[in-house]
Amino acid sequence: MKKLLSAWSVPGAVLVVACVTLLAAGAEDVAPPIVPPGAVPKKLFESKVLTEGVAVAPDGQVYFSEITFSHRSQDEQGTIEAGFIWHYDPA
Numbered sequence: 001m002k003k004l005l006s007a008w009s010v011p012g013a014v015l016v017v018a019c020v021t022l023l024a025a026g027a028e029d030v031a032p033p034i035v036p037p038g039a040v041p042k043k044l045f046e047s048k049v050l051t052e053g054v055a056v057a058p059d060g061q062v063y064f065s066e067i068t069f070s071h072r073s074q075d076e077q078g079t080i081e082a083g084f085i086w087h088y089d090p091a
Helices: 009-025
Strands: 050-056 062-067 083-088
Touching: none
Parallel strands: none
Antiparallel strands: 050 062, 062 083
C-alpha cells in the first residue's frame, strides 16, 4: 500500500495557513509599542548584587528589590542584611 501523506504534511499545512493568516492581518492590527519611539533609558540604580522585582504602584512610584548574598552582606555590627526594597519617585 502506498503512503499518501507524510507525518509532517498536516502539521506543515496548518503552519502555512497560520502564517498566511497572521501576515494577512497586517500591521494595523498590531498593538502600539509599550516604550514610545525615541525614548531613552534611564539608569535608576547600580549595585554589585541582584536587582529584581520591579513593580509600579498606582500612584506611579517604582519599587524593586535587591537580593544580597547573606554570607557576604553584613552591616558594621555583623548583622546579616538579606536584601533591600528600594523606592524610586519618578516625579
